[in-house]
Amino acid sequence: MLEIKNLHATVDGKEILKGINLTINPGEVHAIMGPNGSGKSTLSYVLSGRDGYEVTEGSVTFQGKDLLAMEAEERAAEGVFLAFQYPVEIPGVSNTTFLKTALNAVRKHKGLPELDAMQFLKLIRAKAKALNMNDDMIKRAVNVGFSGGEKKRNDILQMAMLEPSFAILDETDSGLDIDALKLVADGVNSLRSAERSMLVITHYQRLLSYIVPDHVHVLAYGKIVRSGGKELALELEAKGYAEFGSPEAA
Amino acid sequence: MAATEQTVEQVRAVTEQKYKYGFTTEIESDLAPKGLNEDIVRFISAKKGEPEWLLEWRLQAYRHWLTMEEPTWAMVDFPKIDYQDSHYYAAPKAAKDKPKSLDEVDPELLATYEKLGIPLKEQAILAGVEGAGDMPAVAVDAVFDSVSVATTFKKKLEEKGIIFCSISEAIREHPELVRKYLGSVVPYSDNYYATLNCAVFTDGSFVYIPKGVRCPMELSTYFRINASNTGQFERTLIIADEGSYVSYLEGCTAPMRDENQLHAAVVELVALDDATIKYSTVQNWYPGDENGKGGIYNFVTKRGACRGRNSKISWTQVETGSAITWKYPSCILQGDNSVGEFYSVAITNNYQQADTGTKMIHIGKNTRSTIVAKGISAGKAQSTYRGLVRILPKAEGARNYTQCDSLLIGDKCGAHTVPYIESRNRTARVEHEATTAKISEDQLFYCRARGLSEEDAVGLIVNGFCREVLKELPMEFAVEAQKLVAISLEGSVG
Numbered sequence: 001m002l003e004i005k006n007l008h009a010t011v012d013g014k015e016i017l018k019g020i021n022l023t024i025n026p027g028e029v030h031a032i033m034g035p036n037g038s039g040k041s042t043l044s045y046v047l048s049g050r051d052g053y054e055v056t057e058g059s060v061t062f063q064g065k066d067l068l069a070m071e072a073e074e075r076a077a078e079g080v081f082l083a084f085q086y087p088v089e090i091p092g093v094s095n096t097t098f099l100k101t102a103l104n105a106v107r108k109h110k111g112l113p114e115l116d117a118m119q120f121l122k123l124i125r126a127k128a129k130a131l132n133m134n135d136d137m138i139k140r141a142v143n144v145g146f147s148g149g150e151k152k153r154n155d156i157l158q159m160a161m162l163e164p165s166f167a168i169l170d171e172t173d174s175g176l177d178i179d180a181l182k183l184v185a186d187g188v189n190s191l192r193s194a195e196r197s198m199l200v201i202t203h204y205q206r207l208l209s210y211i212v213p214d215h216v217h218v219l220a221y222g223k224i225v226r227s228g229g230k231e232l233a234l235e236l237e238a239k240g241y242a243e244f245g246s247p248e249a250a
Numbered sequence: 251m252a253a254t255e256q257t258v259e260q261v262r263a264v265t266e267q268k269y270k271y272g273f274t275t276e277i278e279s280d281l282a283p284k285g286l287n288e289d290i291v292r293f294i295s296a297k298k299g300e301p302e303w304l305l306e307w308r309l310q311a312y313r314h315w316l317t318m319e320e321p322t323w324a325m326v327d328f329p330k331i332d333y334q335d336s337h338y339y340a341a342p343k344a345a346k347d348k349p350k351s352l353d354e355v356d357p358e359l360l361a362t363y364e365k366l367g368i369p370l371k372e373q374a375i376l377a378g379v380e381g382a383g384d385m386p387a388v389a390v391d392a393v394f395d396s397v398s399v400a401t402t403f404k405k406k407l408e409e410k411g412i413i414f415c416s417i418s419e420a421i422r423e424h425p426e427l428v429r430k431y432l433g434s435v436v437p438y439s440d441n442y443y444a445t446l447n448c449a450v451f452t453d454g455s456f457v458y459i460p461k462g463v464r465c466p467m468e469l470s471t472y473f474r475i476n477a478s479n480t481g482q483f484e485r486t487l488i489i490a491d492e493g494s495y496v497s498y499l500e501g502c503t504a505p506m507r508d509e510n511q512l513h514a515a516v517v518e519l520v521a522l523d524d525a526t527i528k529y530s531t532v533q534n535w536y537p538g539d540e541n542g543k544g545g546i547y548n549f550v551t552k553r554g555a556c557r558g559r560n561s562k563i564s565w566t567q568v569e570t571g572s573a574i575t576w577k578y579p580s581c582i583l584q585g586d587n588s589v590g591e592f593y594s595v596a597i598t599n600n601y602q603q604a605d606t607g608t609k610m611i612h613i614g615k616n617t618r619s620t621i622v623a624k625g626i627s628a629g630k631a632q633s634t635y636r637g638l639v640r641i642l643p644k645a646e647g648a649r650n651y652t653q654c655d656s657l658l659i660g661d662k663c664g665a666h667t668v669p670y671i672e673s674r675n676r677t678a679r680v681e682h683e684a685t686t687a688k689i690s691e692d693q694l695f696y697c698r699a700r701g702l703s704e705e706d707a708v709g710l711i712v713n714g715f716c717r718e719v720l721k722e723l724p725m726e727f728a729v730e731a732q733k734l735v736a737i738s739l740e741g742s743v744g
Contacts, residue, residue, distance in 0.1 A: 084699075093714035
């Protein structure tokens with residue numbers, strides 16, 4: 001599904017990722033944990049193609065294709081999805097308009113016919129219902145006036161609609177209370193399948209009790225310093241990240 | 251190539267192969283010699299068989315115009331116009347040899363219409379297809395060059411006593427109405443361009459809605475500028491008698507021209523007791539190329555008089571075209587409890603300049619006005635909102651709410667807001683809000699990460715920014731306008 005080899009990346013000339021190696025197979029859920037400033041968000045932006053993140057070395061292959069050669073929108077159309085740490089507000093654009101435009105752009109890329117308004121509404125209503133989102137929420141402007149939990153659920157709704165084969169969840173748990181966290185985790189879990197892989201980025205083990213990963217990696221100062229099973233998350237929760245050194249040591 | 255240019259390019263390609271598709275058709279222009287003098291004014295009046303009083307009015311305006319100076323206060327910059335270098339009259343001699351059906355029209359041109367979502371029947375009218383006028387829902391009075399050649403749906407309107415015709419016809423058929431109202435909202439001495447219009451206007455639309463009648467359809471005029479070097483001086487007069495209602499749509503496209511073309515129209519609206527006029531414009535004239543060459547100068551005077559109690563005039567405009575826009579659709583709120591509204595989207599790209607806004611003059615008691623202006627600048631364009639809210643001493647309880655938002659795309663464009671507020675009544679309440687924002691990189695990336703191209707993302711974000719205004723447009727126009735908003739910003743990012 002996804003193969004990251006010796007990935008180095010800089011932001012504003014500063015090297016943040018210093019040789020990441022990671023292979024994710026279809027259906028697997030990998031968690032990346034690590035202290036602040038370890039490069040977790042940089043990794044998610046590099047994979048999703050945000051401008052300003054320069055890859056200086058290494059490769060990323062996604063379903064046999066060179067991911068790094070694609071524009072952000074091509075990656076999305078090919079099936080890469082980023083659930084944002086801070087979903088962005090777009091005033092005046094309704095959720096339905098936004099998602100219809102996005103879904104039809106992705107469908108067009110895949111050579112599928114565009115959905116008409118009726119087909120689309122039926123689909124989004126069904127998906128929103130599964131996430132406990134009412135009609136009012138899907139009609140409102142994208143993330144405008146949404147609570148933290150609503151914004152995250154809205155991102156998961158987008159994921160459910162776009163049906164990516166690889167989803168990156170960037171600190172999806174940040175700013176969520178326990179009820180909101182459960183709702184979001186339920187939404188994510190319902191999207192787990194044998195064909196869909198996920199990369200869950202988080203500081204805390206808490207999220208991983210709800211979205212149970214197959215593999216856990218520790219990212220510290222630009223490198224993956226340790227990998228293990230889901231029990232590694234519990235160990236980190238108990239011990240902290242101190243043993244992986246400080247920025248100066250890296 | 252950006253779509254706007256493409257549109258223009260296609261239209262130009264078609265018009266240059268004049269006879270092949272018959273788009274500009276074989277109509278020979280009955281052309282007045284270049285230049286402007288009293289003889290030309292007499293020539294125009296004579297050509298149109300006008301009554302003596304109108305000729306006198308034109309001459310009075312012309313003589314006054316000679317004493318006036320071009321206004322320089324607007325934030326626009328353009329080379330001096332040589333008013334002697336234009337033809338002031340061009341009329342089609344015959345309407346034969348039009349395309350017989352859409353099959354005979356250049357498919358490229360139709361593709362452009364398609365892109366804008368113009369309904370098939372309207373496409374036919376725009377392309378000048380013979381007999382395309384029998385269409386439902388929208389009555390189109392197509393202004394071809396300066397003279398109306400097709401007025402549709404007249405019969406149905408006549409049954410209700412509604413008059414919808416060219417102003418020339420109105421001058422012949424309903425002189426008492428024209429004489430009573432023409433120049434009553436925008437007097438002949440009003441301003442440089444309006445005064446010029448009074449002297450040399452060639453045609454335009456006339457609407458009269460009788461007492462208590464609700465006009466059963468949207469009335470629509472497509473303006474187009476077809477003959478080279480022809481200044482356009484449209485004159486529109488709409489009168490809504492007591493208790494009546496009318497919604498009027500004005501939309502336009504123009505083919506490419508090397509020389510700048512002056513367009514100085516005058517629109518006058520009169521709403522009597524309990525009458526409502528809704529006037530919507532989508533303006534998509536040639537804005538000039540990406541280097542700022544060519545393009546239309548759109549110097550328009552639009553004004554509505556809410557003469558009667560409880561009357562209402564609502565202006566909605568989407569301005570995406572023209573090299574220079576100088577336009578302030580205004581309301582004179584004379585009747586007690588009358589309402590004025592102005593909803594505006596002005597998009598400027600490349601080297602376009604727009605200085606646009608409104609004037610709300612509160613005279614009557616409890617008069618209310620709402621102004622929502624959205625300016626979008628991209629490329630090297632300059633956009634200015636200029637608005638006046640004036641509350642006169644007798645306007646007890648007058649209220650105004652103004653909201654001005656500017657959106658910048660890129661770092662070489664400008665947005666300016668110049669509000670004037672004059673209140674001479676202590677009970678009046680005037681509110682003004684203004685914001686300026688840039689499309690954020692976060693928003694663009696968020697859209698792209700969902701599969702939208704950068705241009706689609708900009709189109710979507712800008713449409714969201716304009717939503718409050720676009721939702722005021724009649725359905726027929728709203729879809730077209732949304733596409734236009736996106737198309738006019740193509741190539742503005744990256």
